[in-house]
Amino acid sequence: EAPPFPAMTFKQIVTDLRGRSDEELAHLQLDETQLVKLLQNHATRYKQISVEGKKIKPWVLVKLDTLKQHDIKKSLIDCGV
Secondary structure: OOOOEEEEEEEHHHHHHHHOOHHHHHHOOOOOOHHHHHHHOOOOOOOOOEOOOOOOEEEEEEEEOHHHHHHHHHHHHHOOO
Protein backbone atom coordinates (compact mmCIF):
# COMPACT_ATOMS: atom_id res chain seq x y z
CA GLU A 1 0.00 0.00 0.00
CA ALA A 2 1.27 3.46 -0.87
CA PRO A 3 2.05 5.83 2.00
CA PRO A 4 -0.53 8.54 2.70
CA PHE A 5 2.10 11.23 1.99
CA PRO A 6 5.43 10.94 0.16
CA ALA A 7 7.36 12.51 3.05
CA MET A 8 6.53 12.57 6.75
CA THR A 9 8.21 13.21 10.08
CA PHE A 10 8.63 10.33 12.51
CA LYS A 11 5.87 11.80 14.69
CA GLN A 12 3.51 12.02 11.69
CA ILE A 13 4.23 8.40 10.79
CA VAL A 14 3.53 7.21 14.34
CA THR A 15 0.32 9.27 14.50
CA ASP A 16 -0.84 7.85 11.16
CA LEU A 17 -0.17 4.26 12.25
CA ARG A 18 -1.95 4.75 15.57
CA GLY A 19 -4.92 6.31 13.75
CA ARG A 20 -5.51 3.23 11.63
CA SER A 21 -8.13 0.73 12.71
CA ASP A 22 -7.21 -2.25 14.87
CA GLU A 23 -8.14 -4.54 11.97
CA GLU A 24 -5.54 -2.91 9.72
CA LEU A 25 -2.82 -3.25 12.35
CA ALA A 26 -3.88 -6.47 14.08
CA HIS A 27 -0.88 -8.31 12.63
CA LEU A 28 1.50 -5.44 13.32
CA GLN A 29 2.84 -4.78 16.81
CA LEU A 30 5.64 -2.23 16.47
CA ASP A 31 7.45 -0.28 19.06
CA GLU A 32 9.17 2.94 18.05
CA THR A 33 12.62 1.32 17.96
CA GLN A 34 11.40 -1.26 15.45
CA LEU A 35 9.76 1.49 13.41
CA VAL A 36 13.05 3.43 13.23
CA LYS A 37 14.81 0.28 12.01
CA LEU A 38 12.15 -0.25 9.32
CA LEU A 39 12.48 3.36 8.18
CA GLN A 40 16.27 3.12 8.08
CA ASN A 41 16.00 0.08 5.82
CA HIS A 42 13.10 1.12 3.58
CA ALA A 43 12.93 4.93 3.52
CA THR A 44 15.33 7.81 2.99
CA ARG A 45 16.23 10.26 5.72
CA TYR A 46 16.15 13.68 4.04
CA LYS A 47 18.43 16.57 4.96
CA GLN A 48 17.18 19.12 7.47
CA ILE A 49 14.80 21.64 5.91
CA SER A 50 12.86 24.57 7.27
CA VAL A 51 9.07 24.29 7.12
CA GLU A 52 6.95 27.08 8.57
CA GLY A 53 9.90 28.23 10.69
CA LYS A 54 10.63 24.76 12.09
CA LYS A 55 13.77 22.75 11.32
CA ILE A 56 12.68 19.25 10.29
CA LYS A 57 14.45 16.10 9.06
CA PRO A 58 11.67 14.14 7.33
CA TRP A 59 11.58 10.57 6.11
CA VAL A 60 10.94 10.24 2.37
CA LEU A 61 8.70 7.23 1.83
CA VAL A 62 8.85 7.13 -1.98
CA LYS A 63 11.76 7.17 -4.41
CA LEU A 64 13.66 10.36 -3.67
CA ASP A 65 14.46 11.07 -7.33
CA THR A 66 10.76 11.70 -7.97
CA LEU A 67 10.55 14.52 -5.39
CA LYS A 68 11.90 18.02 -5.18
CA GLN A 69 12.35 19.94 -1.94
CA HIS A 70 9.14 21.94 -2.47
CA ASP A 71 7.22 18.64 -2.88
CA ILE A 72 8.62 17.44 0.44
CA LYS A 73 7.68 20.70 2.18
CA LYS A 74 4.14 20.53 0.73
CA SER A 75 3.78 16.93 1.91
CA LEU A 76 4.85 17.86 5.45
CA ILE A 77 2.44 20.82 5.55
CA ASP A 78 -0.44 18.75 4.11
CA CYS A 79 0.23 16.08 6.74
CA GLY A 80 0.15 18.66 9.51
CA VAL A 81 3.57 19.93 10.56
